[in-house]
Structure formats: C-alpha cells, structure tokens
Amino acid sequence: MRIAFVIANGYAMGGTVRTVHNLARGLSARHEVEIVSLVRKRRHPFFTPADGVRLVPLSDDTDQPVVQRPRERVRERWAKQADKIVPKAERRRNKNFTPEAVTGLRHYLRTTKADVVIGTRPGINLLIAAWAPSRLLTIGQEHLNLAEHKPEVRKAITRSYPKLDGLSVLTQTDRAAYEKLLGASEDWLTALPNALEPGEPPRATLDEPVIAAAGRFSPVKQYPLLVEAFSHVVAEHPQWRLHIHGGGDRDEELRATIDRLGLGDHVSLRGRTTDMLGELSKASLLAVSSRVEGFGMTIIEAFSVGVPVVSFDCPHGPREIIEHGRNGLLVPPQDTKALGEALSRLVSDREERHRMGEAALASASAYQLEDITQRWEEFLEQRWAAAPKKKGPLAALLG
Known part of the structure; x- marks a missing residue:
C-alpha cells in the first residue's frame, strides 16, 4: 500500500x-x-x-x-x-x-x-x-x-x-x-x-528521588495542581525532586505556583526532549495531573522503562492503561490531596514501588x-x- x-x-x-x-x-x-x-x-x-x-x-x-x-x-x-x-x-x-x-x-x-x-x-x-x-x-x-x-x-x-x-x-x-x-x-x-517506539529502552532503577511529568505546558495538563500535590511529598521527603519535561509559553501560572510554594529548589522545568525514554528512566515515578487525556502516551513510555504511574482518573486514557494497585495508582480527578498522598505512598514504600515497576514493564508489552x-x-x-x-x-x- x-x-x-x-x-x-x-x-x-x-x-x-x-x-x-x-x-x-x-x-x-x-x-x-x-x-x-x-x-x-x-x-x-x-x-x-x-x-x-x-x-x-x-x-x-x-x-x-x-x-x-x-x-x-x-x-x-x-x-x-x-x-x-x-x-x-x-x-x-x-x-x-x-x-x-x-x-x-x-x-x-x-x-x-x-x-x-x-x-x-x-x-x-x-x-x-x-x-x-x-x-x-x-x-x-x-x-x-x-x-x-x-x-x-x-x-x-x-x-x-x-x-x-x-x-x-x-x-x-x-x-x-x-x-x-x-x-x-x-x-x-x-x-x-x-x-511505543522500537528498540530496547533503558531500565529505571526506581531508586532515584525523582518524580517525572511530561507534556506541553498547557492548561489541560494542570501542572500547577501537580506542584501543589508534590508539595505534600516534599514536606515528608525533602530529598525528592519533580522534573517536568515539556515546552510552550503558557507556563506563567506554573512558575508562579512554584514560587508561591517555595519549591524552586525542588521543581525543575526541563524543556523539550527528543529522548523521553532516557529522561523517564532517570525517574522513579511518573505523575499525571491532566484534566483529560486522549490516550496517555507518557504512561506507556514510563511502563516501558519500568516506572509506575500515579494519575488522576481522568477521561479516558489512564483508566484503560493503569491497573490500580498493580502498575500504578489512580486517584479521583482534581483531588490534589489524593494525588499527593498517592505519590507519597510510593515514595515511602520502596518495595511496593519496585513491585509496581515490574508490573508496569510487563504491561508495556501490549503496546509494541x-x-x-x-x-x-x-x-x-x-x-x-x-x-x-x-x-x-x-x-x-x-x-
């Protein structure tokens, strides 16, 4: 054809x-x-x-x-x-x-x-x-x-x-x-x-104190809410960092939220990348704070490097990809407190994080x-x- x-x-x-x-x-x-x-x-x-x-x-x-x-x-x-x-x-x-x-x-x-x-x-x-x-x-x-x-x-x-x-x-x-x-x-x-893109992706160790997020700087991604949720993680685990990978010029509210919460040393905006899998493999969790997701490409990319995902249960992609409690966690949409608690749960529990990482890696096989x-x-x-x-x-x- x-x-x-x-x-x-x-x-x-x-x-x-x-x-x-x-x-x-x-x-x-x-x-x-x-x-x-x-x-x-x-x-x-x-x-x-x-x-x-x-x-x-x-x-x-x-x-x-x-x-x-x-x-x-x-x-x-x-x-x-x-x-x-x-x-x-x-x-x-x-x-x-x-x-x-x-x-x-x-x-x-x-x-x-x-x-x-x-x-x-x-x-x-x-x-x-x-x-x-x-x-x-x-x-x-x-x-x-x-x-x-x-x-x-x-x-x-x-x-x-x-x-x-x-x-x-x-x-x-x-x-x-x-x-x-x-x-x-x-x-x-x-x-x-x-x-997923072809090839053998790198494997995350899941021991780096990094939570990743990825996607364009757009209101639909709701990154200010993610920063709010992450502030609860930092309160108990100050060594952890949030890396947001993306681009665009609609980041004023995001930067203002980081400044307001005093998280300038804990949250970094990493810009665009052509090596998303490489960046995700340096993280131990992926966070998704979107209002909606057409699919959730970064979710299966995180799975492919063995990283579990914590996401709002937004329409429609996350709930069709993430099996709650197996390869990640789903929390009610717009519930910033629940998102922060779910992130803290896997930050605190290394054994559960690694177990979910293994399940995430197995789940990625459905998207070759x-x-x-x-x-x-x-x-x-x-x-x-x-x-x-x-x-x-x-x-x-x-x-």
Whole structure:
C-alpha cells in the first residue's frame, strides 16, 4: 500500500506528531509511507522521519521555502470552501488551516498517488471527507476524546465522518462514544492505541528521588495542581525532586505556583526532549495531573522503562492503561490531596514501588510497535475490502 498521513504540523514537537511519526515508521517496513504536513514553520522537523518515510509540506513559512505559494485567487477560493467545512472552533484550536495550507491539501488529494489517506484531527478529517476523490481509501484518526470537541465540531463530525471509509480512535471508551454518536458499524470504527517506539529502552532503577511529568505546558495538563500535590511529598521527603519535561509559553501560572510554594529548589522545568525514554528512566515515578487525556502516551513510555504511574482518573486514557494497585495508582480527578498522598505512598514504600515497576514493564508489552502496526494493517485491508470499488494503483494490484 501507499499510505499518507495528513497532519497539521509534522515539523513541530507534540504528542500527536510523535505518535504519527512512530506509526509511519512501523508501516514503512512493508509499505510506502509519507507524512503530509499542512504547514512548514521550521527548516528541520523536531522529530526526524524514519528512513524511507517522506515528510511533505503543503505550505511553507520558512525563510527557505520549498513549496510554491498558490496564486491569490486560488487561495481565496479554497480558503472560502474550507471555512464552510471546518468549524470555526476547530480553526481557533489549530491555527494551521491557512489559505495556503488548505489549497495545498486540495491539490494534494487530487494528485497524490497514495492508496490510503489518513487524517489526524477533525478539521483534516472533514476536509478529506469533502475533497478526497473516490479512488482513495479515506481513514480518520482521532487523538482527542469526542467529549473534548466543541458542539459545532461534533455536529460537523456527525454530518461528515460517515463519508470516510473508516475511523480509528485511541480508547475503547471513545470508541463507544463515537459508535453512539454515529451509529457506526463494528468494522468501520476501531480502537487502536498508540505504540511505543522500537528498540530496547533503558531500565529505571526506581531508586532515584525523582518524580517525572511530561507534556506541553498547557492548561489541560494542570501542572500547577501537580506542584501543589508534590508539595505534600516534599514536606515528608525533602530529598525528592519533580522534573517536568515539556515546552510552550503558557507556563506563567506554573512558575508562579512554584514560587508561591517555595519549591524552586525542588521543581525543575526541563524543556523539550527528543529522548523521553532516557529522561523517564532517570525517574522513579511518573505523575499525571491532566484534566483529560486522549490516550496517555507518557504512561506507556514510563511502563516501558519500568516506572509506575500515579494519575488522576481522568477521561479516558489512564483508566484503560493503569491497573490500580498493580502498575500504578489512580486517584479521583482534581483531588490534589489524593494525588499527593498517592505519590507519597510510593515514595515511602520502596518495595511496593519496585513491585509496581515490574508490573508496569510487563504491561508495556501490549503496546509494541510491531503488534500495533499489524493491527493497523489488518484494519486498512479490511476497510479496503469493504469500501466501494477503488480505481487506484492498489486496486489494480489486488485485482
């Protein structure tokens, strides 16, 4: 198969970007794969594509552009069309639906030699549903919970997603939500989790006095609440430290909370990293304080290096990954005191921490790239067989 992933910004740092690059790597072992980015805002991508995977920009805002800017009249035409398809709430949430980008996507869909095109967020999925020619197998991929979408986005999803040839979500809970919304058949809709990167990760000793957290500096991560919870740990265990790995410019409240609680010597903001597993292996616990999680990639990454996880029981990812009392602990959402007590419990009890670390390592086996890739291949083959007869290169190959 020739498979194309369409992503908002394949050059940026972010969970969706990282997982799309990883899945592309897995599929590229037996297929031709490219990642198509609506925008290019930096010369070099934060995540290097795997060998054999092409990164294709549809618009270019760098000082060395590699994409020709469409004529103004053409841009205006397709931008107006895109505005009718992509709800304003989605365009506000992601600023990459520029006139140049959507014009580039329209052209790409009409000219690509791909057999399968996979969108990776609602606005892209909606444009693919509207603009892709019938010869393409069109698959939507959702990285956010359905409940996180604004009403106007859910309305557009209800109207247009059935035009796609299939949809993949990250959790069984979200699959049930989409099934209820769309009345989708069991074969059309699937839940496929994110996969771990290939290779043998380092192993945590679980004896370093470090609690890790990871993810962009965004309100949804609720890092100020995590710092509040960590203050209870420090009160009893002053040698422990909290390392927060992430990036972004929305860290004012976080820094203010650190200062207010006098934790400047105990909490460090470590910035972005391309070696998340290496950083997690230096910790003894992972803390998740999110309001919601589409999946919880850092949870399975922590598991892969043998680190147990303490998390809010937020929708939806953590509760489908963490087995409470076995490979981690779940506490009621927004309960900062309970989060602090759960962290303190595993900080204090080395034996329990190590026992949960062993269980976490075993749990990681369910998210190996080879296995998730095979499940994706089976889903794509099943959807190809079920879709109306296609006329592209793959159809000729399969007869």
